[in-house]
Each structure stands twice: as C-alpha cells, then as structure tokens.
Amino acid sequence: MTIQTTTARPGTSASDVAALAGRILLAAIFVLSGLSKVAAPAGTIGYIASAGLPLPQVGLAIAVIVELGGGLALVAGFRTRFIAAVLALFSLATALAFHNHLADQNQFIHFFKNVAMAGGLLQVVAFGAGRFALDRR
Template sequence: MSYSDAIAERAETLSKSLLINGVAPLAGRVLLAAIFLLSGISKISDPAGTIGYINMVGLPFPSLSYGAAVVTEIVGGGALILGFQTRIVALVLALFSIVTAVTFHNNLSDLNQFIHFFKNIAMAGGLLQVVAFGAGRLSLDARR
C-alpha cells in the first residue's frame, strides 16, 4: 500500500467515525447555541432594559423587536442543540447575528463594540458551516 493510499484510507475511516460525524457536530451546536440561550435568558430577566436599549438604537416597535429577539434566541438555540431543522435554524441565527452586529455593535472605534461586532460575525461564520454541512449524526435531523 502506498503512502497516498494509506492517507486516503485513514481519511475515509475518519469521515465515518462517530467522533467526527456525531460528537464534534453536537459539541459545535451546543457551543454555538449557548450564547443565544444565555442572551435570550438575559433579555427575559430584564425586559425593560432590553426594550430601552432597542429603543435607544432607533429600531421601530421596540417591544415587538424584543419579543422577536427572545423567541429567535431561545427557540433557535434550543433547536440548534437538538439538531431540529438545523440548516434553516442556523441560517436564521446567522442572519440574526449579522443584523445584530450591524445594528447594535457598529461603533467600531469603541473597542468593546469592535469585539462584539466581530464576535457576531464569527458566530455567523460558524453557523454558516452548520448550514453547509448539517447537524451531524447525533441530531433529530439525522433520525428523520
């Protein structure tokens, strides 16, 4: 067996492994979802503060925007963890992250806002990987 054949065989074995196709995607979904769930819970614990912040940046219908954000983060985060409609959920969360970055973290001369802006952009990038490659073996999507 040649060196390139051995590498190809090893790559095929890895691509079939539970770690690569099951555990790693599940861990990635949990890690990505954690920030949405925590943010949603934070919004629920201080609705007046969140609505005030939404109003401060000038979004219309702050109460409606608040409700939409909470539902997106809690339901989207939970669905992402479960691997339910994962590609659609990941796309919605990626778009939500980009809109949030542009709307709430656009003062890039402020280091804190700069960090939050690019954190949201990085999260969108990770979510787009989920859109591209799916939920993996350990998901509700894989059971259907």
C-alpha cells in the same frame, strides 16, 4: 493529510461528537441571551429603543423567539440548517444594528464576535447537524 477519527461506540465517529459539541457551544450564547431578555425585558426594550429601532417591544419578542427558540432547536438538531441560517442572519443584523461604532474597541470586538458566530453557523448550514440530531430521525 488524513485525520484519523476514533469511535466512542460502534457507528459513532469523532466528527459526530464534534458536531453535537459545536452545536451546543454555538447555541449557548443564544440561549443565555434569550433567557436574560426574558428575565429583564425592560432593559432590552430600552437598549433597542436607544439604538433607534422602531417597535422595541416587537424587537424584544423577535429576539427572544430567535435566540431562545433557535438556540434550543440548534442544540436539539431540529431543522438545523434552517435554524443555523436564521441565527447567522440574526447575528449579522444585530452586529450592524447594535455594534456598528467600530472606533469603540468594545463595539469593534462585539461586532466581529457576531461576525465570527455567523461564520460558525454557516458551517452548520453547509455541513448539517451530524448524527446526534432530531433531523436524523
């Protein structure tokens, strides 16, 4: 079965547009989460501490850098494969650290949301950013 692509303009395939849209959609949750941590750091520090992790202030700084910096880099298509790999590992680590009470339906959903996000990010690792990315320059 062959899927035909249409072109938005000469040299632009639907897969290039889909790659950009996919990066934006994947990055949105990281950018928003990073911004919320910047806006209310005390809540995040308390949450990290309640999970029993050491150095919650350092954890907050790492989370902001990874989420906000990584999310924006993913949108821009800057070092896309590396950034997507970092975000995938971050998603799995946070699933294990913060959403590991799988008997709680809410935690179960959040755990597998993070796993699904990691899967989407691994697709970016495998196939790259597409045409509309700083990586292409």
